[in-house]
Structure formats: C-alpha cells, structure tokens
Amino acid sequence: MMNAGCWGKDNAQLHNFYTWKDVKINDENTLDIEIGKCFLSETHIKGSIEITEEENKNHIEYMSDFGSIIWDLKVNKK
Secondary structure (H helix, E strand, O other), X not given: OEEEEEOOOOOEEEEEOOOHHHXXXXXXOOOEEEEOOEEEEOOEEEEEEEEOHHHHXXXXXXXXXXXXXXXXXXXXXX
C-alpha cells in the first residue's frame, strides 16, 4: 500500500494498493525503490496518488478519501 496525505482544513488520506510484482528494488545494497508512480531513495522521495470518487465509493475496503496528491521532496538526513 502506498499511503499519502495532508493535515489541515482540507485534510485527506489516500491509499493505492500494489502487488509485490509491482515493486522494483533496483539494488539490494542501497535504498532505491519504485512502486507504481512513486520513488524512494536516500536523497529523494517523489510520487503521486489519485483515487477517484467512484473508486472510493466502489472500494470502501481501501479506507481512503478521494482526490489526488503529488510530491517531490529532497531528503537531507542528519
């Protein structure tokens, strides 16, 4: 499951589900993972999730709001 969301007045929590065959781990010695439209490395996190209102109504088991979110973040680990 890919989970993303935001706090505040227009808060939302969006969930996309993937199978293990959709997960790409590019090198077992580094953090470099792709799942659907999402990417994670030691220095970068980016992706997007979209759940339509119809998907939300038809799949209450997703426990998701509907809408979309896009992120592109630089990671600076201390």
